[in-house]
Amino acid sequence: MESYAEVLNYAIPFFISLLLLEALIARWKGASVIRSMDTLSSLSSGLTNVIKDVLGLTVVIVSYDWLESRIGLVEISATWAVYLLAFIGLDFAGYWVHRLSHSINFLWNRHIIHHSSEEFNLGCALRQSISGFFAITVFFLAPVALLGVPGEVIAVAAPLHLFAQYWYHTRLIGKMGLLEHIIVTPSHHRVHHAINPEYLDKNHSQIFIIWDKWFGTFQEELDDAPPVYGVTRPVRTWNPILINFQHLWQLIQDAWRTKDWGAKFTIWFKPTGWRPADVEAAYPVESIKDPYAYEKYAPTLSPHLQLWSWAQFTLTFLLMMFLFNQIGAIGAQGAILYGLFLVFSIFSYSMLMDKSRFAVYSEMVRCLLGLAIIGAQGGNWFGLEKAWGMGPFALGGYFIGSLLVTVYFFQSEVKSAGYEVSRATKTAAPTKRLQS
Incomplete structure (x- = not known):
């Protein structure tokens, strides 16, 4: 818990810096790749995820260490070659x-949030x-466990593997020549996030594109089919908590x-999007x-409400960083x-968005929960008083x-508009691909 929080203290500012750099480059190029509330929703989703991960709120059915200790054929030490093998x-x-996660109904619920943005940028x-809630990756790590790759090597390689997937979520980089045949590039991943029929459920690789080419799921980005982003059943909300459970709620219903x-039992294991015929009708x-x-x-x-939403995010972010520290x-x-x-704070300000x-x-x-926590702690907020004497009072x-x-x-x-939840803007077909 503490070690991962320390890593995030450095990783989060780095990711946000790259996001700001992308926004500046897009502005310089005159490219429209970022919408304010969409980006805010993406960042808010990121906060919920790192909070969950730091708190360890995932059920580990089988740990990698346990698996390796049971099926490992040999014992090997941590050399650079072993780290590469782990990666x-x-x-x-x-x-x-x-x-x-793209193929099975109940697994799609854990992944839909990542595809829910109708833009494609570093924020998404x-x-x-x-x-x-259940970690399943370990079952597919059986090959390296069989070879005896130590658990501490996996522990180091895993966050590096995750963070290395950040950079290619952008429209500002075109095709990359020889690298297109080796690694996952922005072009490959634009295809993956697109809802065009020819692009659906393609390019699942994360670092090396060879897996898609070997297992028949590769699709090149086509010049005559600019990607359109999102999910085929649009989520219609900025609220990351609602998005996370929207598909699950649909399955339950x-x-x-x-x-x-x-069908009551098989719906969970059917292909993503499958619904019983009677319910579909x-x-x-x-x-x-x-x-x-x-x-x-x-x-x-209004611009004022958008500014307030960003202020809410910023204050929530600062409170999160205090938690991590x-x-x-x-x-x-x-x-x-x-x-x-x-x-819940993220849920609340997203409701207003x-x-x-x-x-x-x-x-x-x-508000009542926050004041109750301060009251229950005798006028303190998880030790904030030590860092800033007036902190709990200001927070209240x-x-x-x-x-x-x-x-x-x-x-x-909201009320003056007759509880109008959303207005939408028509999007024309993209006619020009953004190239670097």
Whole structure:
């Protein structure tokens, strides 16, 4: 818990710096690759994911160390060649987990958040799941476990493998010549994130593109088919918590509603998107038929509300960094309470971004929870008083002020518009590929 939090103290500023650099380059090129609220939703999703990971809220059915100790044929020491072998093994495992996440209904729920953005930029790389409660990658690491690759090597290689997947989520880099045949490039991954029929469920590789070419899932980016991004059943929300469980909720509803008892059990293991015929007919869901003529999710928010949403994110981010820096002193139980409060904070300000009629209620709950935590700790906030004597008092004032500001925006922008949850903007077919 503490060691991963320390790594994130350095990794998060680095990722955000690259995102800002991408925004500056896009502005310099006159390219439209970033929308404010979409990026804010992506960053908010990133916060929920790192909070979950730092708190260790994933059930490990079988640990790699256990697997290696049982099936390892030899014992090998940690040399550079072993680290390379571990990296390749992680990439092989990542390909299959990724492919299965696109292929099986219940596994898609843990991955939909990553594809939910209707843009493609470094921000959407941060859309990572909080709904993957069970770790399954270890089962696909059996080949390297068989070879005796030590667990500590996997522990070092795994975050490097993950972080190395960040850079290629961009439209600002064109095709990369010889590298197109070796590694996953932005061009390959644009295909993967596209909803064009010819691109669906292609290019699952994470670092080395060879897996797609070997296993028949490779698709080159075509000049006459510019990628259109998102998911074929658009999520229609900026709220990362809702996105994380949207597909699961659909599966639960479909399993409950169908009169086919067999389908109630098989729906979970059917191909992604499959629904029982009777439910499909009685309860149709929105699906994009023409990727070049659909409406992007774009609620009409005033500049002031957008600025307030960014302020909410910034304050939540600062509170998260305080958690990561003090996690040892806070303790496991306190850290879980703190983390859950932060996730609910993200849920709450995202509700206002969506112009939801429940935005005030969620913010009221958040305010009361925050004040209750301060009260229960005798006027403190997880040790904040030691760093800043007036900190807990200021934080309590912020919780109350945030509720009042939410009420103001609700009255001026949500209620006055008749609870209009969203307005959409028509998107024309892309006509020109962005090249570096």
